[in-house]
Amino acid sequence: QVQLVESGGGLVQAGGSLTLSCGASLRTFSSFTMGWFRQPPGKQREFVAAIGWSGGSTNYADSVKGRFTISRDNAKKMVYLQMNRLKPEDTAVYYCAAEDRVGSSWWRESRSYAYWGQGTQVTVSS
Secondary structure (H helix, E strand, O other): OEEEEEEEEOOOOOOEEEEEEEEEEOOHHHHHHEEEEEEEEOOEEEEEEOOOOOOOOEEEOOOOOOEEEEEEEEOOOEEEEEEEOHHHHHHHEEEEEEOOOHHHHHHHOHHOOEEEEEOOEEEEOO
């Protein structure tokens, strides 16, 4: 049974930083594409960032480019989202997602991912 468990959310002031972590119980984690999505209050889930199996390829939503960094540690079966210069509009529930070998053209599509975590709340106060 696949489990993704996010941690690291919380309340932070605008301009601050947070690092989200996601641990995966995937036997072949190193072949999985990993993504972060978020769902702001009253809005639909949206793509944030994704990273390929080796960590060499990444993709970001325009709204977070230059402020957020996605990374992974295949040995630990972990994926991270470093969030800097946070803004109130970054307030959302953040979800970790995983799927085996997703083509990069599909990284931004939530339907590309079969496995999802339970989400962690990030609140940015102004």
